[in-house]
Amino acid sequence: MVKKYYFGNWKMYQTFSSVKKFVKDLKADKDWQNRLDDRYVGIAASYEHLYFLAQKLGNSFLLQGAQDCSQFTQGAYTGQVSVQSLLDVNIDFCIIGHNEARFYLEQSHEQIALKFKVLLAAGISPILCIGENLVEKEEGRTLEILFDQLEIILEILKKYTGTIKIFIAYEPVYAIGTGMIPSQKDLQDVFGFLQQLKNQVLIPENILFLYGGSVSSKTVISLQQINELSGFLIGKSSIDFQELKKIVEL
Ligand code: PGA
Numbered sequence: 001m002v003k004k005y006y007f008g009n010w011k012m013y014q015t016f017s018s019v020k021k022f023v024k025d026l027k028a029d030k031d032w033q034n035r036l037d038d039r040y041v042g043i044a045a046s047y048e049h050l051y052f053l054a055q056k057l058g059n060s061f062l063l064q065g066a067q068d069c070s071q072f073t074q075g076a077y078t079g080q081v082s083v084q085s086l087l088d089v090n091i092d093f094c095i096i097g098h099n100e101a102r103f104y105l106e107q108s109h110e111q112i113a114l115k116f117k118v119l120l121a122a123g124i125s126p127i128l129c130i131g132e133n134l135v136e137k138e139e140g141r142t143l144e145i146l147f148d149q150l151e152i153i154l155e156i157l158k159k160y161t162g163t164i165k166i167f168i169a170y171e172p173v174y175a176i177g178t179g180m181i182p183s184q185k186d187l188q189d190v191f192g193f194l195q196q197l198k199n200q201v202l203i204p205e206n207i208l209f210l211y212g213g214s215v216s217s218k219t220v221i222s223l224q225q226i227n228e229l230s231g232f233l234i235g236k237s238s239i240d241f242q243e244l245k246k247i248v249e250l
Contacts (some may be wrong), residue, residue, distance in 0.1 A: 005231030006248045007042040008238025019049045023056045025241035033061045050089040065093035071114035083122045093125040113152040127167040134174040157201035169233045175213025191228035217246040
């Protein structure tokens, strides 16, 4: 891995007081930034915490992101958050297509592709999550499911001439929040396949691969063996600054 990205996905874990504690712990470690070298750290917070993070850490090294966005640019869409309003709080990246959004919010591939487009148009890096569930894996359908989730996105990327980084995060559903991670063989098969797809896009250098699902200070070392990876998407283990720091420094 050349440049490693460590993105925390805080999901719905944090409260205002725990976010304040995270910021305090991060700021107390004045030296951390200097020790990061070629590692980048980002946090995808809940919408209501983004403004606070922008105020407190806006000028720091920390990349800031959202966990979803609307596919619409503006208008009568109660409960949705536009990319324009996310730009107002200076986010660098946005997660889309997370399994929890696909499942609980029933987001379709088409809807996620529209979100992908509005993010590209706004110059915000998407982190597009893809992944199969356990039944699909056991039926030997992993690559088919991944292709299904990526097909429309590939069509967009075959024409995309911009320069922003686009992250594809492989997050097998059975690994999210379970402590289980895929075998090295499974990961090699998946990232080998993703690498082939990447070669079909107009500017392959734009595309970076992440792995997510039970990344912790215990699992990250074996995951670092996968050559195609540019980093990780970290859920539960990113909410505490000390655990996140441990993962980043391993
Ligand atoms: P986890 O979640 O690290 O808690 O397994 C990862 C994710 O869902 O992005």
